[in-house]
Amino acid sequence: MFSVRQRISTITQPRNGLISVKLFHEGKIDNDGIYIDLPSGTQQLVGLCVDYLTRFLGGIDKDEAFSIPLLGASMVGESKKAQHLIELINVNLDKETIISAYRLCGYDVAVRRSVTLFKLVDEIQIDENLISSIRILVQRTIQFLTGIGGITDSGVTFEGGYNKIISTGDCDFLTHDTLWDLKVSQDKKLRSQYTLQLAIYYLLGLRSIHHDRFKKIKKLGIINPLTLKTFIVNLTDIPKERLLTVALQVIGYDIKNHQLTGTNEAILADAKRACTFYFTDFDPCSYEDGIYDITVDDYCTYYKTLFPSWNKPKFKYTKSIKFLKHSGFYMFVSVSAKNVYSCFDGGRIYHLIKPLSYYYDNLPAYCHQVLKLFKPYWDALFTIANKLKTVPLSQEFEKQRYLERKKDESELSNSFQDYLKFRNAIGRFQGNVHGFIIDLDFFNHLYVNPLDGSVHAYCADNMKSRNVYKSPETLIKKNLPSLYPGFKKLLNTGELPLLENASRSLITTNNHKSTPAISSEDAESIHMKGTDIYSASSKLYKLQRIYQYHLVVKWYPEIMESIKQLNEG
Template sequence: MDIIKELKRDGMLLKKIPKKEQTIELCKAAIRQNPLALQFVSRKCLDSKMCLAAVKKNGQAFRYVPGQLVTKRMCELAVEAVPELLNNVPENFKTSMICINAIKKDVNTLSFVSQEKRYELFDDNTEIDLIEKIVAHNLKWLVYMPNRPDVKALCINYMEEDFSIAQYMPEQVKISEDILSYQKSKGKLQFTHKYYDSEEKKFNVKIKVVCGHHKSIFDDKKIIEESYCVQEKFEDFDKFYAFLDGNLFDAELRSFDFRGIDLRNYNIEGAIINSEILQSQGLYDGTYFATIKKTLGTDEIMGNNEIMIPDEFCYPKPIDDDEHERFDINHIPFFYISDIHLTHRVCNKFEDKATKEEIRSYIKFLARSMVRSIGTRPFNSYLLIAGDTSSIFEFTVIFYNELIQWWNPNQIVVVSGNHELWDPYVEMEDNVEIYRKFFAKLGIVFLQNDLMCVEDRKKCEILSEAEILKTSKEELRNKVQCSSVIILGGIGFSGLNKKFNASNIRYGKSFDELSREAAWKKDIQEANCFNTIYTKVLECLGKNRVIVLTHVKKGDWNTEIHNPHWIYLNGHNHQNFYEISDRRTIYADNQIGYRAKNIGLKYFYCDNDYDIFAYYQDGVHEITKEQYIDFNRGKLVSMSFKREDGTIYMLKRDSMYLFLIYCQYSKRSRGKSLYLMNGGKLGRLRRNRLEDLSYYYDNLEKYAENVNQLLYRYVGGQQKLSEFIKHLGGSGKIHGCIVDVERPNELEGFSYCHLFVNPIDGKVTPYFAYDVKSRIVYKDLKTLLQAHDSCKLMANNYLRIEKEAANNLPIVQYSGQMEEWENEDAMYDEGSYLYKISRIIKSLQYCTEKNIVRLWNEELLNYDFVNRIKQSNQIDEIVDDRLMIDEKSV
């Protein structure tokens, strides 16, 4: 009774009563005095009635009601008393009435409602005052408002003050006549696509509404446009025409029959209308197409020798349609094409007649089709076009103006072909200058005897012919030492080809007006000119990876052997061919030619790295801290190195690197010693005197060879797992001992589900982890996949393979750790032992992947030791924690 008296004075004293000693009577007394005492009530005494009583007296008590005891009435009472408690209401009780009541009292509570639910809350019965109050609180909430005249008027009022508000309007409001008319009057509409849909039997206008502009947070010089797109549809041609203010330029209307419509009453300039319809109305003038046919001048010599791309050819796609690896920065995709011959394509397409507008539309279609052939375009990819795009300059203008709508112009690299020299029909130097100015205006890189270098993966510099020839070898190397993309480009010319050269192939005015002998002689001069540049670059940058982009094949302007480090890409002869070997790499296999119907892009990948020490002689070199950091940046190695003291030595032997530092490790160290540099960390060495530098240099080649031999077996097992994961639709990325399972999403960029392949026994541990401190370990891959939504597709594929073809499942030995857990499918696990081993293996993998030795174990110089590990397929003896220094102490 004394306890009850105390609780009647202060219900919060219930906190001091152990839950096992609480009674229903005590709990009720406490709650009657202070409903917030509900938080201390023992679960055995609690029921819905007690909770409801508490909430009736004080809505804040709702915070302490267990989920299974919550009722709709409690939710209503709680939100009525404290609107912000809407955030505590379970989703199944968040009725429209409860939400609206909360919002009326506090508009900020709308943030506690799911986005899907927000669209259901507001309708024709919602007071405009409440709508105005909500929008004033958060302009972005305008999108949830109903499509009503007063809401449209509200939107117009907001746009008059700040037009950027337009992007937050509801979708139905965006396409309403009132809004579009207002926006058009303000000049904010851009008609991006005007066309007739024969299936819908409607005229369509795709509209871009430009809301404003802002500076990029990454580059204050870059202006980003704020816009959105809508589509308006019309059943009547006159309404369509009126909406466009009589501007039908680029309107695709070929599928509309214009029955009963006299086109002479309309402005049809630039409209794409079927030539048959125009002819029937006496509006077709065939002189434009006739001129194209007359001036075609098809090169029959080339045409008769074409190796055509099959009409049914399916162009390969570099990445999956789900955009996996779209943002992979380790590799650069280079797409390529040549000999598109737009003039021939146009004549093949239309044959008898075509309007200027039909031809323009078709050329733009070809540009779009070419880009669409690759599906999803990978990040930072380049497009290389090796000449003969068109022999009519006007077609070139149309094609490239359309192309830059779909591809970053700064990453399009073009060289002319002999057909480009036909038009404009001026001297070659003037022709090239016209193309230079045209491409410069679009932002496209145009090369004619030029060298393109992309420094530090962002700054593009073009060295002209004169600059290349006057620059010393050392200066040229210094200019490109931080370049991962180097392209030498030009027509190349065919002076060394005795059969096909300027004596019988057209090269424009500068050649056409000469005798055959003089034309060939000039061809030889131009070929020698490009070869001189090529030879200079080869002498300077022979160890770099250079792409030689020419219209004409190398043998027509240089007969020396190919540089095996370089990539050669050409067109011209329509003899589709490629070779990838130790001797040379040639891509000349996407020459579209005169007659092929397909137009698409092929591709190859190059590593996105560079080597600032590529031209250093083998030996021991003292380098600076900045050089060490620059080298790792070039090799795409993420690291942080802050040590200011010490002398850094770079050991180079046969393109293999080892970095050592001679320093006093800490203030407690007795003196200076040699340490191995493992990125930003230091590793202990048994031989750590300065004079031991020669020992490491002498053994570097042998050590690297043994590491490669050793990891070959281990990585082979990982690789099989990786391929199976990819087959299921997963990532399969290998790093250290770990194979990533699910593909990373675009925002976070990494996986949470992994397979750990133990180097000691080869057994696999499937696990899920957010960090390196703990993980959930699963008994097998199947269980891991079924436990996580991010692996749902993979799990379904696994079950299908398991059912249809069990023999295709890899034989995997799982960690014996699960045997101790009896029937548990998964178990929480702590410790970082997995990652310690993995870090060591990853350090060894730098040797095989980056040519950098980042871990040194003296035992790996012993052939018997290496052979024994190889034969047993175990590498446990190289996993030695003593080789690592805790990075916290660095």
């Protein structure tokens, strides 16, 4: 039913975690004096690449070490290309090895997330600095693991230990007495999700076909070659009742003949309830203005209809739900066991301090004020987004790519039209708008500054850093070449006026330090850190639900204050 990570995401842990982070002792990897700063948009692939190359250099067969990317390649019809990349990987960690391994990891997303997120591996960029960084990270990891006796096994799965609740998952490395998980992240603190993940792996392993290996494990550890840190705990230091809680309440084992095995049906039922619901006939349009009691399934029906990928939250603090409708605007309110009101935003709740009648009475004024303030801005963003969605893939570019693949893929039997249909499903501009941001795809985005109308193109795979480009045209030409001809045509015909002038895509005043200007003499992009661009964007995204769905998901008192000031003025 769940992978290990998916199951962890459904669990509410106590402070410091079910397996307390305070039990782990922090250690250090030998400092080679080299500082590594991974470019935005690379961290996920770098982590996978370091993991799989470490497995291979630790003595695991190449096909086994890269088994997940190879499976992903078969899912997207590129097995031949993946096998060619595998053949180029050797133990010398030379340039060709790292480039091949890095691109091979691009297939991983098809297995772990979705085929629709797959990006052709030929488009994955890797420069000399990134090659060097990956080499150093792998060498650090291998050197550390070799210093404690070397890898005895890696990528171990848990057949025999899985049950109806946790059905997939594999651990990174085993040494002679320690189960290790590899993290390549900027996190300097240990997270409770990581410690719980290790405990689950250990408990699954004890009941798997590999139980003899796991009986020898005495420690659990995390290694992060990017921060040069390790975290380790002796199993004897973990209270037995905590491990038992993980086994019974998280994995959901049953107890039979004094043994933990199988599935506790009650825990399974709770797990199913946590992620499923019954669709009802709830329709806000069928309600007159007023305040109504509705069910959890009613609320889930409404939200799932708006956002199909949304998953049912835990509703841990919700005893009942109120639905407010006034003049075509909606608001859903959580009522706790102590009769505390909170505004619903999907699974999140934001406390309300005034009586429910206050929010009902002021709902229309609140929403109209938001629309008055921001509707012109949202009109502009959605105009851009909708135009981008119409941009076709370049058939000439895709034909050339198809023919190149045809040479590599002897078993490739699908026609060009079938191939183009697949590419159209995964390769077009997404055009999702959230706050100040328009998504081009999963990694590439446009940031539209509401203060001056300037547009900033950037690439990022996390919220902590990003590569900011000179202009949207520069980013699209490099990162999304098949869409560039169609995008350029829109620019030339004046259908994207906000994006026409590249100089408007730069913030040049000192008042906006988050996105400095890039002159024509500079590189096509610069690497930046910080999450400052997202905080205000997140607030605006919540207000954006009023524009799109007439739905209030958070009540900002300053909106009502602005109405008061206008009335007094």
